[in-house]
Amino acid sequence: MVVRALVFDVFGTLLDWRTGIAETFRECAVPGDADVLTDAWRARYRPMLTEVNEHRRPWGDFDELHRATLDDLLAEQGLALPDDVRDRLVAGWHRLPPWPDVRAGLDELRRTHITSTLSNGHVALLVDLARHADLRFDCVLSAELSRAYKPAPAAYLTAANLLGVDPGELMLVAAHPWDLDGARGAGLRTAYVARPLEYGPGSAPHPQPQADLSVSDLPELAHLLRNTLHD
Amino acid sequence: MVVRALVFDVFGTLLDWRTGIAETFRECAVPGDADVLTDAWRARYRPMLTEVNEHRRPWGDFDELHRATLDDLLAEQGLALPDDVRDRLVAGWHRLPPWPDVRAGLDELRRTHITSTLSNGHVALLVDLARHADLRFDCVLSAELSRAYKPAPAAYLTAANLLGVDPGELMLVAAHPWDLDGARGAGLRTAYVARPLEYGPGSAPHPQPQADLSVSDLPELAHLLRNTLHD
Numbered sequence: 097m098v099v100r101a102l103v104f105d106v107f108g109t110l111l112d113w114r115t116g117i118a119e120t121f122r123e124c125a126v127p128g129d130a131d132v133l134t135d136a137w138r139a140r141y142r143p144m145l146t147e148v149n150e151h152r153r154p155w156g157d158f159d160e161l162h163r164a165t166l167d168d169l170l171a172e173q174g175l176a177l178p179d180d181v182r183d184r185l186v187a188g189w190h191r192l193p194p195w196p197d198v199r200a201g202l203d204e205l206r207r208t209h210i211t212s213t214l215s216n217g218h219v220a221l222l223v224d225l226a227r228h229a230d231l232r233f234d235c236v237l238s239a240e241l242s243r244a245y246k247p248a249p250a251a252y253l254t255a256a257n258l259l260g261v262d263p264g265e266l267m268l269v270a271a272h273p274w275d276l277d278g279a280r281g282a283g284l285r286t287a288y289v290a291r292p293l294e295y296g297p298g299s300a301p302h303p304q305p306q307a308d309l310s311v312s313d314l315p316e317l318a319h320l321l322r323n324t325l326h327d
Numbered sequence: 328m329v330v331r332a333l334v335f336d337v338f339g340t341l342l343d344w345r346t347g348i349a350e351t352f353r354e355c356a357v358p359g360d361a362d363v364l365t366d367a368w369r370a371r372y373r374p375m376l377t378e379v380n381e382h383r384r385p386w387g388d389f390d391e392l393h394r395a396t397l398d399d400l401l402a403e404q405g406l407a408l409p410d411d412v413r414d415r416l417v418a419g420w421h422r423l424p425p426w427p428d429v430r431a432g433l434d435e436l437r438r439t440h441i442t443s444t445l446s447n448g449h450v451a452l453l454v455d456l457a458r459h460a461d462l463r464f465d466c467v468l469s470a471e472l473s474r475a476y477k478p479a480p481a482a483y484l485t486a487a488n489l490l491g492v493d494p495g496e497l498m499l500v501a502a503h504p505w506d507l508d509g510a511r512g513a514g515l516r517t518a519y520v521a522r523p524l525e526y527g528p529g530s531a532p533h534p535q536p537q538a539d540l541s542v543s544d545l546p547e548l549a550h551l552l553r554n555t556l557h558d
Binding site for chain 1: 441443449450451452453454457458463465466467471472489490491492
């Protein structure tokens with residue numbers, strides 16, 4: 097297997113959205129348990145992407161989707177927050193902390209492979225996140241460029257096309273089985289990175305997903321790619 | 328004027344394509360004057376982009392266009408080169424030296440502004456060039472994403488849209504009057520960087536182009552943006 101380029105899922109795989117968004121809820125002094133609100137907000141994300149992919153909802157970028165899901169959540173919780181606070185909460189998704197291994201791990205992987213984001217988040221959001229976390233990529237790719245959200249095959253195939261590689265030469269690095277399944281279905285290679293703290297300490301682990309490689313952090317992935325994949 | 332993001336033309340503005348391609352001609356031991364061949368190859372570039380923008384020629388990426396213009400050039404010169412040498416010459420456009428101020432200048436500009444390429448070169452080519460020259464950008468944007476080559480307005484407006492800024496908040500940095508004119512026509516801000524050596528020592532200078540800023544290198548642009556533009 098020759099992997100020529102790596103594309104990384106971002107939310108959860110590289111960035112700890114839960115810590116960042118819970119902190120934003122606390123900074124905004126929103127009543128209630130910040131962790132519970134964060135998890136409830138995030139839970140509304142994938143159903144909305146499915147609505148977009150099934151053309152039951154027009155294309156919207158993540159700022160628009162986060163605003164819509166926040167409004168739903170606050171209505172459900174009976175929380176009346178002014179517009180400027182809602183704006184600050186949505187903006188919280190533009191500055192999230194990376195997992196501790198990510199910055200150095202990406203730099204190490206970039207020495208041997210082309211690296212890029214491949215997130216459902218829009219390009220402008222990814223630019224803000226990479227700047228905030230000081231993450232260096234060779235390219236910034238997003239489902240926005242195919243107007244189809246992962247796990248739709250077009251999201252993965254557009255990335256391969258733009259990077260000038262065959263799908264089988266491209267590896268998705270992700271923490272989520274549904275994303276890895278989508279990539280494999282589109283013909284990509286896959287690497288699972290375990291992020292047991294994504295949903296907080298003590299949260300239920302994923303079932304072990306099907307993937308070409310399975311690692312606990314990015315340096316381990318760099319090691320495996322160096323040592324086992326050039327046979 | 329608040330400039331929130333900078334997009335950079337690449338060939339000629341950041342990279343010294345003439346030195347790089349002439350070197351490739353010499354490495355490939357192509358008969359004739361390497362500089363003359365390089366200039367003649369490059370001269371075939373803009374007419375072909377115009378053909379694409381006017382729908383007289385189907386979309387092609389720069390590898391395809393460079394191959395077509397090379398074949399034309401070699402036929403005109405009566406040079407019979409084997410396919411593998413033609414491939415090596417086209418690949419020469421994937422590894423070009425940066426002008427001496429570029430690496431540090433981009434790093435300095437990135438501290439205060441979002442930075443991105445905005446080249447007619449395709450994304451995969453830009454990724455190779457940035458890796459080869461060790462240039463760090465926040466984003467890699469290309470006319471490929473709008474399927475319209477600069478100076479078509481769509482190329483500039485797609486960049487603004489993907490970076491999440493208004494056209495008037497985006498500045499094109501370029502060495503070529505036709506590119507600056509295109510950007511201004513689309514509502515962008517413009518910065519002209521003089522690259523008097525682009526076409527070799529002693530080549531005729533451009534007429535001074537119309538631009539919001541005019542500088543001799545990227546550090547001077549960083550200085551001007553810091554000191555004069557936040558009024």
